[in-house]
Amino acid sequence: WSAGSTLEEIPDKYYIAPEHNVTQPRRANATILMLARNSDADSAVKSVRELEDKFNRKYKYPWVFLNEEPFSEEFKKRISNVASGEVHFGLVPHDHWFQPDWIDEEKATAARKKMEDDHIIYGGSLSYRNMCRFNSGFFYRNPILQNYRWYWRVEPDVHFHCEIDYDPFLYMEENDKVYGFTITMYEYLATIPTLWDTVQKFIKENPQYLAPENAVNYLSDDGGKSFNLCHFWSNFEIADMNFWRGEAYSKFFDYLDATGGFYYERWGDAPVHSIAVSLFARKNQIHFFDDIGYEHNPYTHCPRGAGKWEKGKCSCNPDRSFDYDGYSCMKQWDRIQ
Ligand code: GDP
Ligand code: MN
Known part of the structure; x- marks a missing residue:
């Protein structure tokens, strides 16, 4: 694969920063x-400050903060001080966060102990x-997020x-995208030993959810028989909650959840989201x-496409982007383009 050769170009119209516009920019929901x-x-304050400086001060999108405990006055005050748009502080409902009653606690405890002994990260x-379970199947059900x-x-x-001088949300909306990522890598097999088997069972029972022209060949090197562990790193996501709220993903999440794999193993929201979007969306609905x-x-992901690093006045080193690391799945992503 060659750097920059297969990237979709972002059309110039998205590069018009609203501060250069006389009229109020159109915003996405x-x-x-x-x-x-x-x-x-x-x-948290540092992340907000940076994204405001690089993007949001020009767009003023609202922020939502979620926590399973009430946010402190200090947290709210410090965040509100750096955010340019509205800020909402929400509480995660009890059942969206805590381990369900039907999980076999002895089995879950034993699994945690074993993974800890095996030095698996967060094991x-x-x-x-x-x-991870909350980020897989519940955040988009939070009452505050119903508005978006x-x-x-x-x-x-x-x-x-880098400076972000266009609106990525509008880009997603106008180009029929559902999921956007910046970094892709391999998952630790020890955290998801039975996840792929479970996915295959689900697909066998529900083949109607497989999208035509899906991205299965990003997830698998043998046409879907085995999982190559590639996933999108979900600490960054720009995505459409209607996809998570839709029938395919709702059924898929419930099916995964019912196996207890989030507790008996340590399934991450990154592989769960990535597998779903790669199977139930078209590959051109996923955006790098x-x-x-x-x-x-x-x-670090540093822009690699021609002219992008210059255009964004980026502070990262373009030669040291994770895209070129042996542990990156950019080669699998490029392969399916
Ligand atoms: P890592 O990126 O996989 O190493 O995991 P992080 O520790 O960064 O956690 C992922 C996200 O979940 C971050 O936004 C954390 O702030 C948040 N997070 C993790 N654990 C908790 C928790 O127990 N409570 C709350 N409210 N947030 C959490
Ligand atoms: Mn993190």
Whole structure:
């Protein structure tokens, strides 16, 4: 694969920053979303400050913050100080977060213990599992998010390296996209040993949900028999909640959830989202946001397409982009273009 050869170009009309426009820009029905704890205040504020500087001060999209505990006055005050648009602080309903009663606690405890002994990242953590299940199947059901169709997921302590001088939400909407990513990589097999088997069973029972021209060949090197562990790194997502709210994904999530795999293993929201979008959407509904320079420790995506790094005045090193790392799945992504 060769750098920059297969990228979709973003048409110039999206590059008109509203500050250069005399009229008020059209906005999408969108919000910028962050799940955070009160203890994340310092790093959450920094992420907001950066995305505001690089993008949102020109667009003023509303922010939504979610937490399974009430946000502290300090958190709310510090975030409101740096956000340019409206800010909503929401509580995650109990049943969207905590482990359901029907999970066999002995089995779940044993699984956590085993994964911790095996030194699997977050292997012993219950709260991490709650978070992954919430991000897989519940965030878009939060009452505050009912008002929105599009979201941009942001985490504490991430970095945006380039000026974003167009509206990615409108780009998604006008080009019939459902899911946008910046970084793609391999998942740890030990966290999802039975996930692919479960997906295959679901597809066998519900073949009608498979999209024509889907992206199965990004997920699999043998036409769908086995999972190659490639997924979109979900700490960055720009996506359409109508996709998660739709019949295919709703049934899919319920099917996965019923196996208990979020607790008996450690299924991440990244592989769950990625598998669904790669199977139930057309491959050209998935968008690689090459022009958004993005960093979540320890990896950075730096624009690689011709002229993009210059256009964005990016602070990242274009030669050190994760896209070129052996652990990146950019080669699988390029293969299906
Ligand atoms: P990693 O990126 O996989 O290492 O996981 P993070 O620790 O960054 O967590 C992912 C996202 O979920 C971040 O936005 C965190 O702020 C958030 N998060 C993780 N655990 C919790 C939790 O127990 N409560 C809340 N409210 N947010 C959490
Ligand atoms: Mn993170």
